[in-house]
Amino acid sequence: MVIVDRRANPQGKSLANRERFLKRVREDVKRAVSDTIAKRRIADVDSTEEVRVRVDGTEEPRFATTGEGEHDYVLPGPGTLNRGDKLPKPQGGAGEGQGRRAGRGRGEDPFEFVLTREEFLNYFFDELELPHLLRTSLSQDKMSKPRRAGYSVYGQPSALDVRRTMRNSLARRIALGRPDEAELEALRLKAESAEDTEEAAAAREALAEARRKKIRIAYVDPIDVRYARHVRQPQPATEAAMFCLMDVSGSMTEHMKDLAKRFFMLLHLFLSRRYDRVHVIFIRHTERAAEVDEDTFFRSRETGGTLVSSALDVMLEVQAARFPAERYNLYVAQVSDGDNDGGDRARVTSLMQTKILPMVRYFAYVETSADRSAFPHAATRRKTELWDTYEQIAAATADINRLAMRRVSDGAGVWGVLADLFAKAGRAAA
Amino acid sequence: MGLLFSGSDWDFHTLDTIHRACEEIAVGEFGLQIYPNQIEVITSEQMLDAYSSNGLPLMYRHWSFGKHFARDEVLYRRGFQGLAYEIVINSSPCIAYVMEENTATLQALVIAHACFGHNHFFRNNYLFRQWTDAEAILGYLQYAKSYVAECEERHGTAAVERILDAAHALRHQGIHRYPKRRWRLGEEAERALARRAHAETTYDPLMRTVPGYAAARTEPQARRQVEEIARARLRLPEENVLYFCEKHSPRLADWERELVRIVRLLAQYFYPQIQTKVANEGCATFCHYEILTRMHEKGQISNGALLEFLHSHSSVIMQPQLGDQRFSGWNPYALGFAIMKDIQRVCLDPDKEDRDWFPAFAGNGDPWATLRDVWANYRDEGLIRQFLGPKVMRAFRMVHLADRSAETTYRVNEIHDEEGYRRIASLMAEQYDPAHIAPMIDVADVDLFGNRALKLVHESVRGTRLDAELARKTLLCAETLWGYRVHLQERDSESGRVLAEHASS
Numbered sequence: 001m002v003i004v005d006r007r008a009n010p011q012g013k014s015l016a017n018r019e020r021f022l023k024r025v026r027e028d029v030k031r032a033v034s035d036t037i038a039k040r041r042i043a044d045v046d047s048t049e050e051v052r053v054r055v056d057g058t059e060e061p062r063f064a065t066t067g068e069g070e071h072d073y074v075l076p077g078p079g080t081l082n083r084g085d086k087l088p089k090p091q092g093g094a095g096e097g098q099g100r101r102a103g104r105g106r107g108e109d110p111f112e113f114v115l116t117r118e119e120f121l122n123y124f125f126d127e128l129e130l131p132h133l134l135r136t137s138l139s140q141d142k143m144s145k146p147r148r149a150g151y152s153v154y155g156q157p158s159a160l161d162v163r164r165t166m167r168n169s170l171a172r173r174i175a176l177g178r179p180d181e182a183e184l185e186a187l188r189l190k191a192e193s194a195e196d197t198e199e200a201a202a203a204r205e206a207l208a209e210a211r212r213k214k215i216r217i218a219y220v221d222p223i224d225v226r227y228a229r230h231v232r233q234p235q236p237a238t239e240a241a242m243f244c245l246m247d248v249s250g251s252m253t254e255h256m257k258d259l260a261k262r263f264f265m266l267l268h269l270f271l272s273r274r275y276d277r278v279h280v281i282f283i284r285h286t287e288r289a290a291e292v293d294e295d296t297f298f299r300s301r302e303t304g305g306t307l308v309s310s311a312l313d314v315m316l317e318v319q320a321a322r323f324p325a326e327r328y329n330l331y332v333a334q335v336s337d338g339d340n341d342g343g344d345r346a347r348v349t350s351l352m353q354t355k356i357l358p359m360v361r362y363f364a365y366v367e368t369s370a371d372r373s374a375f376p377h378a379a380t381r382r383k384t385e386l387w388d389t390y391e392q393i394a395a396a397t398a399d400i401n402r403l404a405m406r407r408v409s410d411g412a413g414v415w416g417v418l419a420d421l422f423a424k425a426g427r428a429a430a
Numbered sequence: 431m432g433l434l435f436s437g438s439d440w441d442f443h444t445l446d447t448i449h450r451a452c453e454e455i456a457v458g459e460f461g462l463q464i465y466p467n468q469i470e471v472i473t474s475e476q477m478l479d480a481y482s483s484n485g486l487p488l489m490y491r492h493w494s495f496g497k498h499f500a501r502d503e504v505l506y507r508r509g510f511q512g513l514a515y516e517i518v519i520n521s522s523p524c525i526a527y528v529m530e531e532n533t534a535t536l537q538a539l540v541i542a543h544a545c546f547g548h549n550h551f552f553r554n555n556y557l558f559r560q561w562t563d564a565e566a567i568l569g570y571l572q573y574a575k576s577y578v579a580e581c582e583e584r585h586g587t588a589a590v591e592r593i594l595d596a597a598h599a600l601r602h603q604g605i606h607r608y609p610k611r612r613w614r615l616g617e618e619a620e621r622a623l624a625r626r627a628h629a630e631t632t633y634d635p636l637m638r639t640v641p642g643y644a645a646a647r648t649e650p651q652a653r654r655q656v657e658e659i660a661r662a663r664l665r666l667p668e669e670n671v672l673y674f675c676e677k678h679s680p681r682l683a684d685w686e687r688e689l690v691r692i693v694r695l696l697a698q699y700f701y702p703q704i705q706t707k708v709a710n711e712g713c714a715t716f717c718h719y720e721i722l723t724r725m726h727e728k729g730q731i732s733n734g735a736l737l738e739f740l741h742s743h744s745s746v747i748m749q750p751q752l753g754d755q756r757f758s759g760w761n762p763y764a765l766g767f768a769i770m771k772d773i774q775r776v777c778l779d780p781d782k783e784d785r786d787w788f789p790a791f792a793g794n795g796d797p798w799a800t801l802r803d804v805w806a807n808y809r810d811e812g813l814i815r816q817f818l819g820p821k822v823m824r825a826f827r828m829v830h831l832a833d834r835s836a837e838t839t840y841r842v843n844e845i846h847d848e849e850g851y852r853r854i855a856s857l858m859a860e861q862y863d864p865a866h867i868a869p870m871i872d873v874a875d876v877d878l879f880g881n882r883a884l885k886l887v888h889e890s891v892r893g894t895r896l897d898a899e900l901a902r903k904t905l906l907c908a909e910t911l912w913g914y915r916v917h918l919q920e921r922d923s924e925s926g927r928v929l930a931e932h933a934s935s
Contacts, residue, residue: 006472020491021496069890075829084841
């Protein structure tokens, strides 16, 4: 008999199967993630522990019988039944007892399973990317990668190159004639078996010489030792800056602000997880705009009128001061309810067309609207001032095609909009 | 003789001692014959893992295993479903997984149950001897796993999944239910046949080799003749749909055939287990019960351990009755154990009734020899037909419910009394007939001159019908394998009347 302890075997043997399964239920998982994000409090979006996914679309079909026809069951009875007694059939058609064999009834029950936080984040952000990201410049030396560069005679023990070291050692031993065990053994036998004394003396002398040589010449000498050498090679950096513009004016209801914050929260999470070197600049505006820090952006409240151009101005100021266009890939994400002062239109148009759009790689505009589930009969939305403005700008700059616009009305849609705006090229239309 | 262990803690030494003690009793006193044992200690997560891949230690990769794992895991974590104490694999050496959470007493139970009960059954039962190759299964699984992985690398996961999904859907129709007629020509002849079938991968060459093919295109007389010859070559009708597709599908590539074959052989490997649940579990449960009782007699386990064992044992053989909320059909452990216990009683201490029912072995005084014979030579259906006695029927208060789709209620037709015994035993046995495990579907014909459509037939017994929606989806899978349309006819097995027709598209 053999006892094997398998407990220490690598865990997660079924991970490959799980991956394949997740791929199958991609749509279900997406929906579940959207719902989860929608339901969570904003502060919890990042700290989601797990996502429950309800699956109904993974049927494994096989031939199965219905309850039709004549069936006979022998079952353990309660002891009170008699011939001719009638028992009600359970509702739903399928028989009971033997009737509940696997495969009865149509398909299978939907079930729930749990997606870990890591899975959810990795799996989903995997589909996103910043569009048109270019390598702009050879910037700070921080962006460098170690590269193999031959061998060195000094280095860390961990970088010791055993093969090269032993090769050197072998070459040196051969060159200097260090006797090996077999040679010594042969000499010893010769010395012992030598008959005539002269010959024996010579043999003993040869043996002693060989032994001295063996001691004098090291097996591995410090001069043999080689280390793998690495040099850091500068890498062309992909530096990017994302400007987050949020409208916090009085016309934005709590619901809309909530949507806006959720959007930026996800965007921020996406950027910080997927890109090392993306600067995020938070700008919020009413009739005046200001650059704020992350905390203020997401948590503080403010209210006032609306002047979109003020935000664009601040954005351009910050950009000019810190993020030169030739070095940075510039991105803008703007969330607003679409209200704007009518007199601002010309200025917004000119800023966008002459300065911003030619400079940025991508401008994503998200418009929040009232919760449609709360007002299901709110008829076709009217076009907002800003939407209309941007639509015309988009049409005018169709050749560079850098302005993308989406609408979102409820929490569950936020993920979809983000995924849509930043879908990897070729996956979906930007 | 001292205690084998005290308290609930155990280590590998304890397992070894327990195994030795069990072996002394099971092999020395009871005369069981076993494969060498290999006990593997695993965690609960690994147990879940083994669950999701049919209890096999290694399995090729497929999303459905991931799905079952995800589902079982949630049920387990929320406490809706416990895990088995053990899983045992029909292989040589016989591998038994035991969970690290088990107490020492439970480990003793598990070792007696799996390493001796199931092990003896696997080694001796005629179905397992006939259909499975315990020596080779682990090697085969290894091969299957790497073959599937290689195909995924070469042809992409999607292409592999397409075939595996389709083959999985027809898994229950991928079984040879009866041993193949062997011509006693040795293996070489079989191989040659297989090789020829392999060469006949497409129809046209096959048809052209049939004499008179050209003439058959126009003359009905000649056509009938040619069809007859072709049918004989295809050996129609064929009970094994997967086998037929593997050998004769005009569209599958070689590697796809091999995938179908892997699914088919694994389904075949499990077929004996499906047919012997009651006998197998009955054997194992009876063995663990007798072995642990005997250990207690010999002073090898304490009174406390015996009580703990009896507590677990009685929950294993719990049979909720009709009308109970927990009722979900027969518990094979309970039924099997009751029958085995009854056989033992009849051998040792029969009364008049037993002598009437079981004249062959009543009072023969050797229950172990009798039981060893039962375990070697019967599957569930035969076991119940031959050995379900009136005492067991009374103990379970068996009743026969007639379910007729025309009626709105079940009717009690028979109960456990003098008049009903025979009928109940026979109906109970029918319930375990393989025909009731999965619908009987055969390949009936192929349209050789027309659109190459494959024709399947479901022999409907007493009005049973297939779920139309599922049938259509499954036929779609069959079409994936066959390459052309697949029809399914439901026919009444007695009158031959056609009840329904399904098609893949």
